[in-house]
Amino acid sequence: MDISRSTMDIAAACVTAAVGAVVCYGATLNGIAWGASGPEPGYFPFYVGCLIIIGSAGTIVQTLLRRNAAGHMPGHADADSFLDGGRLRTIVAFFLPIVAMVAVSAWLGLYVGMALYIFYALRIAAGFRTPTALLAALAVVAVNFVIFEKLFMVPLLKGPILEAFGIY
């Protein structure tokens, strides 16, 4: 599975153009006209949205032009790869655990989330032995607890488990 750079360029530009369209639509909800007391609140965002669409269109045209130009010289720009299967797997394997950590943190609190994540990352991804990974996870939690709760007095999300132990 190979995603070429120009494909990705066009895909990204389509997404940004869609965002631009959403911004334009959202602006019309606030009124984009010139009211009695000057420009309505949607006036500025509407043109920002338009510029996003124009910029995205420009990127698409530029990419297509470059792709056509490269077509005459085989093995040039179009051969640029954005991502191949192996790299995609590396990225997903790194990113999914982070998503899982945030989901767990929203439910059981940040300390539980980060402990599980660090344990997973060291035990499975980095291949440390279980006791080492466990110790590192606890150390990370302890260090963060001291820094945020004690030194800077910034309370992090505790979640039901810590609260059951009387830590707020």
Add this chain to the structure above:
Amino acid sequence: MGNFGQLMDGFAVALTAHHLMIMVVGVLLGLVVGVLPGLGAPNGVSLLLPLTFTMDPISAIILLTSMYWGALFGGSTTSILFNIPGEPSSVATTFDGYPLAKQGQAARALTLAFTSAGIGALTGVLVITLLSGWVANFALRFGAAEYFAVYFMAFASFIGMSGGSPFKTLVSMMLGFAAATVGIDTISGEARLTFEFDELIGGISFLIAVIGLFGLGELLLTMEEGLKFEGVKARLDLRVIARTVAEVPRYWATLVRSALIGCWMGITPGGPTAASFMSYALGRRFSRRGRFFGKGEPEGIVAPETADHSAGSCALLPMLALGIPGSATAAVMMGGLMIWGLSPGPMLFTSQPDFVWGLIASMYMGNIIAVVLVLATVPLFAFILRAPFTVVGPLITVVCVIGAYTVANHMFDVWLALGFGLVGYVFKKLDYPLAPFVLAMVLGDKAEDAFRQAMLTSDGSPAIFFSNGLVATMMGLGLLLLCLPVIGLLLKGRSATTPKDGAAPAPEGRSA
């Protein structure tokens, strides 16, 4: 020299034991941030910002600027020892720094880099000292139209001088503006672009965007590249350091040229990254030893380092005097100033002279402390970097997640940061510049307010932007900058498809 007296007052503020300690802590934190790939200066300052809300503003800004200096210095360490730039702005340092280190002269390369960086930074601070009061006085006469013209010029220069695709710069910047408009409109009180999501009523914090775009995005990129640190051993010998410091004045021509480039690129929002590349390229062309560049030539280290640091410090001048940051990190700091209830801009010089001059004085001290500390900690960081990235990466991730949460204690922000992380990863790989996005997010409200106020006073006629000489000149310059890519295209004609004769190939997507 009214500035001089005020600077002395500033030293009285900055030279307390408390503030000196803060500088040391800030520089050390900055070194960590600068050395570790995936943690950059804008991201590091964003992470630290929520923790400073309880401090008094002057201590807080000294902490943040010291961290900035540390990060600028730390980026060079990895460039030279590991051939891996810790910061986008130190990419050009790898071209000659790593070869020189490989020849067994790591200590000389490091000392050269830090000394010229220190000289560059001090030049920048000197420029700030001499010019900021004058610029602020000048800007006191500005009305809404003039302010919009200045913003317009800043944004136009990004599009005109970005070097990459102007369309991508435009999209990145306008997305930043759009993100800034989400939430309650300051003038009418209406909710904009929230689409009835309660979480969006409060707006999107630029800190979340920075943590996602620069932090998580960079981590994904680093992970994908599968970084391995295979470094050069560095043993720092005091005699070598002394000999190298004595050697630096010989490169005076390069120093002066690079410092000038850096100051210019820092004040106009070109930023340190562009400055270091430009200085390297010009050094190669104009230096008598230009043909040795790329093979471990000392001047090839001096040129980018001096420019990088003078640009980095000069970026704070427009932030303080005009309220327009010259780099992504300066934009984050400016957002911090606004959160502390200070409004950056010319009024700051009259309403808060202690704050402004204390900060400027602390820049002198902070940079000197940074040079000493960075030399002292090279062995330590070289040791830390031997830890595999599969261990360091998750730790940085945890820091970013916690950082996103502490901005406003919302889990929703953490999800947003993850989203921005993916966007940042894709944008960096596709060479979308990220600094305009952050700048637009911080300045969005102010630019819009200036625009709407100007339009109100003129009853909707855009002629107000050309109503007097000053504002017309600025708008004209802005329009000219906007047209630069078109002019460049016309001049270059067909040769545009061949690669430019720039410096050595830069890792793509690393410029921020």
